[in-house]
Amino acid sequence: SGDKNRIAFAQYIWRVLSAIGLSLRKRSESYHNEPSLQSLFLLNNTYYILKTLTTSSLLSIVSLYRSNVNDDYQSQIREFKMDYYKCWNKVVHYIDEINNPTILSPQQQQRSGTMSSSSSSYSMIPNSHSSYSLSSGMSTISGHHQPQQPPMLRLKDKDRQIIKDKFAGFNKEFEQCIQSHRSYAIPDRDLREEIKRELIQWLNRLYYQFYERYVCIDFTKNVHKYIKYTPDHVSQSISLLFDDLA
Incomplete structure (x- = not known):
C-alpha cells in the first residue's frame, strides 16, 4: 500500500x-x-x-x-x-571556411593554407562535451594575437572583394548579435557561464581559423576597416553577454 x-x-x-x-x-x-x-x-x-x-x-x-x-x-x-x-548562424556563415569556403585559385589555396580534415568539426554547433583552450593553436594570446606570417599572395580583384565581404559581413552580424544578446538574461550563474564558454569555444575556433588565414594577406589598404576584431576581442565580447553590468 x-x-x-x-x-x-x-x-x-x-x-x-x-x-x-x-x-x-x-x-x-x-x-x-x-x-x-x-x-x-x-x-x-x-x-x-x-x-x-x-x-x-x-x-x-x-x-x-x-x-x-x-x-x-x-x-x-x-x-x-x-x-x-x-541564432548565431548568420555570424558563422561568413567565417565558416569548411562549409562556406572562400574560392581562391588552387595555387593561392596551397600558399595560404587549406583547412585540414581535422578542422572539419570546428564548424559544428557546440555541445557540453566540447573542450577547447583559448590559447591552443595560437602563437601568443597575451596582449594581441600574433598570426603566423604566410607568403605574400597576389590576389585578383574578385578574390579581394570576396574576403572584404566576408569580414564586413562578420563584423555586422557579430556586432548585432552582441548588442542584442548582451541584454538577455540567464539568471543561473552556472548556466550563464556554460553558455558563454561554449559560445567562445565554438566561435573563437572558427574565427581564429578565418583570421589566421587572411590577416596577413594583402586584400585591402584599409585593414582596420575590415579586420576589426582579433580572436581575443571576439572572446572578450562574448564574455560580456548576459551581464547586467556590461
Whole structure:
C-alpha cells in the first residue's frame, strides 16, 4: 500500500511537470519573432525545473514513476541550447571556411593554407562535451594575437572583394548579435557561464581559423576597416553577454 501511494504521488508530480512543460512551450510562442529569446526562455525555465528537482527529494520521487526523468530534462536542455546557438548562424556563415569556403585559385589555396580534415568539426554547433583552450593553436594570446606570417599572395580583384565581404559581413552580424544578446538574461550563474564558454569555444575556433588565414594577406589598404576584431576581442565580447553590468 505504501509503495502504491508513493508511485501514485510520483505520477501526480510527473503530470504536473508535464503540464508546466506544455505551458512553457505555449508561452514561448509569444517570442516566435525572436528565436533567440524563445530558446532562452525555454532553456532558463527547464534548467531551473531540473535544478530544483535535483536539489530536492522530488527527483528521486518522480523517478519511481518516470525512471528517466533526469534524461528527459537533460535532453530538453540540450535541444534549447542548440536552438539558441543556431541564432548565431548568420555570424558563422561568413567565417565558416569548411562549409562556406572562400574560392581562391588552387595555387593561392596551397600558399595560404587549406583547412585540414581535422578542422572539419570546428564548424559544428557546440555541445557540453566540447573542450577547447583559448590559447591552443595560437602563437601568443597575451596582449594581441600574433598570426603566423604566410607568403605574400597576389590576389585578383574578385578574390579581394570576396574576403572584404566576408569580414564586413562578420563584423555586422557579430556586432548585432552582441548588442542584442548582451541584454538577455540567464539568471543561473552556472548556466550563464556554460553558455558563454561554449559560445567562445565554438566561435573563437572558427574565427581564429578565418583570421589566421587572411590577416596577413594583402586584400585591402584599409585593414582596420575590415579586420576589426582579433580572436581575443571576439572572446572578450562574448564574455560580456548576459551581464547586467556590461
